[in-house]
Amino acid sequence: MDKTPIQVLFIEDSEIDVELALRALDQGGFDVSWECVEVEEELKRALSLQRPQAILSDFSMPGFDGMEALRLAKEMAPGVPFIFVSGTIGEKRAIEAIRLGATDYVLKDNMRRLGTSVRRALSEASERELVRIGEEERARLVQVLEATSDYVGISDPSGKIIYMNAAGRKLTGAPPSGDVGKSASDIYPRWASERVEGAGRHAAERDGLWHGESALLGADGTEIPVSQVITAHKGSDGAIRFFSTIARDIRERKAYEARLQYFANYDPLTGLPNRSLLGDRALQGIAHAKRAGRPTALLVIDLDRFKLVNESYSHGAGDTLLRMVADRLRGAVREGDTVARLGADAFAVLATDLARPDDVSAVARKIREAMHSPFWLEARDLHVTVSIGASVYPRDGEEFDILLRNADAAMHRVKAEGRNGFQFYAAAMTRQATDRVELENELRLALGKGELEIHYQPQVVLADGRIVGVEALMRWNHRGRGWIPPGQFIPIAEDSDLIHPLGEFALTEGCRRIRAWSDAGFASLRLAVNVSAQQFRSAGFVEAVGRALRAAELEPACLELELTESVLVENREEAADILKRLKALGVQIAVDDFGTGYSSLSYLSRLPIDCLKIDRSFVSRVNERGHDAAITQAVISLAHSLAVRVIAEGVETAEQLEFLRTHRCDQGQGYLFSPAVDPEAMAKLLAAGSLEPDEQSAAKLK
Numbered sequence: 282m283d284k285t286p287i288q289v290l291f292i293e294d295s296e297i298d299v300e301l302a303l304r305a306l307d308q309g310g311f312d313v314s315w316e317c318v319e320v321e322e323e324l325k326r327a328l329s330l331q332r333p334q335a336i337l338s339d340f341s342m343p344g345f346d347g348m349e350a351l352r353l354a355k356e357m358a359p360g361v362p363f364i365f366v367s368g369t370i371g372e373k374r375a376i377e378a379i380r381l382g383a384t385d386y387v388l389k390d391n392m393r394r395l396g397t398s399v400r401r402a403l404s405e406a407s408e409r410e411l412v413r414i415g416e417e418e419r420a421r422l423v424q425v426l427e428a429t430s431d432y433v434g435i436s437d438p439s440g441k442i443i444y445m446n447a448a449g450r451k452l453t454g455a456p457p458s459g460d461v462g463k464s465a466s467d468i469y470p471r472w473a474s475e476r477v478e479g480a481g482r483h484a485a486e487r488d489g490l491w492h493g494e495s496a497l498l499g500a501d502g503t504e505i506p507v508s509q510v511i512t513a514h515k516g517s518d519g520a521i522r523f524f525s526t527i528a529r530d531i532r533e534r535k536a537y538e539a540r541l542q543y544f545a546n547y548d549p550l551t552g553l554p555n556r557s558l559l560g561d562r563a564l565q566g567i568a569h570a571k572r573a574g575r576p577t578a579l580l581v582i583d584l585d586r587f588k589l590v591n592e593s594y595s596h597g598a599g600d601t602l603l604r605m606v607a608d609r610l611r612g613a614v615r616e617g618d619t620v621a622r623l624g625a626d627a628f629a630v631l632a633t634d635l636a637r638p639d640d641v642s643a644v645a646r647k648i649r650e651a652m653h654s655p656f657w658l659e660a661r662d663l664h665v666t667v668s669i670g671a672s673v674y675p676r677d678g679e680e681f682d683i684l685l686r687n688a689d690a691a692m693h694r695v696k697a698e699g700r701n702g703f704q705f706y707a708a709a710m711t712r713q714a715t716d717r718v719e720l721e722n723e724l725r726l727a728l729g730k731g732e733l734e735i736h737y738q739p740q741v742v743l744a745d746g747r748i749v750g751v752e753a754l755m756r757w758n759h760r761g762r763g764w765i766p767p768g769q770f771i772p773i774a775e776d777s778d779l780i781h782p783l784g785e786f787a788l789t790e791g792c793r794r795i796r797a798w799s800d801a802g803f804a805s806l807r808l809a810v811n812v813s814a815q816q817f818r819s820a821g822f823v824e825a826v827g828r829a830l831r832a833a834e835l836e837p838a839c840l841e842l843e844l845t846e847s848v849l850v851e852n853r854e855e856a857a858d859i860l861k862r863l864k865a866l867g868v869q870i871a872v873d874d875f876g877t878g879y880s881s882l883s884y885l886s887r888l889p890i891d892c893l894k895i896d897r898s899f900v901s902r903v904n905e906r907g908h909d910a911a912i913t914q915a916v917i918s919l920a921h922s923l924a925v926r927v928i929a930e931g932v933e934t935a936e937q938l939e940f941l942r943t944h945r946c947d948q949g950q951g952y953l954f955s956p957a958v959d960p961e962a963m964a965k966l967l968a969a970g971s972l973e974p975d976e977q978s979a980a981k982l983k
């Protein structure tokens with residue numbers, strides 16, 4: 282049998298005793314290599330050079346004390362078995378020696394036991410070494426776990442947390458050491474708890490591992506998104522011993538993803554949706570348009586001469602301007618509409634839920650108006666104009682890309698035609714809409730070119746045909762198209778800011794004309810002027826009326842302003858206030874087109890009104906003995922009870938005249954007496970003083 286090699290250090294003053302011990306070891310099956318020391322210095326040197334596998338020491342030597350040797354050996358070579366081999370050690374001291382760390386003691390007269398003792402000591406030492414290595418390893422692992430920034434936790438199969446590393450304790454606010462005191466469901470928000478305890482644990486039990494995203498509940502109650510791994514640790518019997526989980530804080534990644542998401546959808550300079558998000562919104566808009574049957578429009582808006590801004594202002598001014606433009610665009614459109622930035626100086630507006638394709642013109646107009654006042658850029662006023670092109674779903678395309686391309690093409694045509702304007706995609710799309718745009722552009726020039734005129738229609742006393750007033754009606758003598766009736770251009774003017782100069786023209790020109798007629802001897806003639814809602818509510822309207830009267834030196838009572846019911850009914854308080862101010866000027870107020878607006882008479886009766894104009898539609902049917910006749914009759918008597926004058930509009934036949942006379946309608950106007958005529962013709966009628974009803978002429982006019 283092979284002998285066990287062993288390295289032994291003797292602490293012994295007697296060579297014979299060493300010899301005896303060597304023999305006993307040899308007999309015990311050891312192949313010994315050895316060294317022997319006698320004093321402290323030698324022991325220190327020997328241990329510092331080499332670590333023996335066993336130390337065999339005498340107890341009492343002349344130059345060295347055994348207990349001292351033991352202390353030194355424990356210090357310098359811990360874990361090395363230390364066995365006393367002595368003839369003299371007594372019971373008491375032996376116990377003391379063991380207590381101080383000696384492995385064993387062997388009496389010199391029982392040397393045979395030495396082999397066994399050493400062998401046992403060696404095996405115990407190697408076992409201890411294994412445990413020590415294991416403990417060291419564990420300590421290292423715990424150190425690593427404690428140092429990692431990820432959350433690490435271990436829970437027993439019931440879900441009670443039995444370990445949580447430093448990062449975990451910090452995150453969840455668990456006490457720094459000792460009992461964690463939390464169960465797995467305490468550290469997750471509800472939804473995450475359901476995911477982890479449910480899907481996560483099941484998968485881990487089945488597959489050994491689960492990986493997913495969840496969240497931990499931070500110490501302050503905030504949710505911390507984590508990426509998590511749960512492992513089920515099983516014993517050799519297959520039963521689960523514990524679960525471990527590692528969770529990584531992914532707040533930064535989430536924030537980064539959110540930022541990416543933002544930049545994928547928004548323009549960082551202006552904060553507006555970008556082309557991609559506009560595409561999504563357009564898709565929704567188109568879906569809505571399909572369901573609701575209402576058009577959706579896409580407008581492309583490009584700043585004119587933006588390059589000049591970059592060239593003539595300092596660096597960054599262009600960006601500032603783009604931001605300001607973005608703000609104004611946002612302010613110009615409806616809440617549900619999308620303003621987007623397409624690139625450089627190009628923007629887009631998605632306008633949904635329009636009543637008719639034509640409404641796009643109104644959107645474009647609002648956008649152009651929004652750009653009207655100058656931009657204050659680097660202490661200078663900068664005037665910006667835009668070119669706008671529009672396309673409408675479904676007319677100009679059924680898909681976003683096509684709508685965008687077509688709106689863009691229309692915008693480029695505006696650029697080519699001198700910028701600062703608006704165009705629909707194809708000219709043929711709706712003749713009307715383009716016409717409207719064209720008409721608006723031409724109407725803007727018409728005033729200056731003197732193409733607008735005021736014609737006058739006489740208002741007569743029904744009883745005798747005496748002319749007591751005239752209604753001013755605007756006419757447009759278009760160079761290319763001939764006479765354009767106000768029904769065609771007044772609504773366009775009302776949709777744009779043009780109604781203001783037009784309205785003022787009617788007012789001043791009318792007053793001037795009445796003055797001239799009065800100077801010519803046709804005294805006390807009343808002038809009726811139509812006033813649009815926009816005019817009525819515009820700041821400075823009352824003042825403009827005053828100005829027109831003064832300029833013509835006209836008696837205010839000679840001027841009657843015709844307002845429709847809807848103007849008076851909408852925003853009643855404001856309307857009443859404006860009326861009060863007009864009455865203070867001394868002018869008269871007529872309600873135009875009365876009967877068509879469903880307004881309550883009791884409401885109107887509280888307003889300072891001088892005249893009701895019964896709408897033509899009633900007058901034209903008074904002889905049919907239907908309810909139009911009844912209404913007309915009722916209106917006349919009611920007006921009389923309120924001491925308000927009544928004028929019947931659109932009197933065309935002798936029969937109508939007869940009916941109106943019978944029911945004591947005061948005055949009337951209509952083709953039966955005269956259509957609106959130019960000032961020269963009107964002067965001739967005035968010279969005659971009164972008008973004879975003329976059915977034949979009236980019939981020709983119809």
Ligand code: C2E
Nearest residue numbers: 754755766767768771787811812813931932933951952957
């Ligand atoms: P309105 O105020 O109801 O004007 C009366 C309209 O009826 C006039 O049409 C007139 O020519 C027409 N008319 C008069 N007698 C008869 C008749 O016997 N039979 C028929 N079928 N029609 C008759 P016009 O001149 O085309 O004006 C249309 C509308 O345009 C006016 O309706 C008024 O609302 C508006 N308008 C005209 N001039 C002005 C203006 O200077 N300012 C504003 N804001 N609106 C104006």
Ligand code: CA
Nearest residue numbers: 752811843873
């Ligand atoms: Ca009128």
Ligand code: CA
Nearest residue numbers: 873874894930
């Ligand atoms: Ca009318």
